[in-house]
Amino acid sequence: MQGTKFRLGCGQQLELSFVELL
Known part of the structure; x- marks a missing residue:
């Protein structure tokens, strides 16, 4: 989940x- 959030950011x-x- 953290990776996806970073990607979106x-x-x-x-x-x-x-x-x-x-």
Whole structure:
């Protein structure tokens, strides 16, 4: 469960970074 949670967190961070670049 911890691995999945970490994965989701990373995905959100990457998404936020992508939006900032735009």
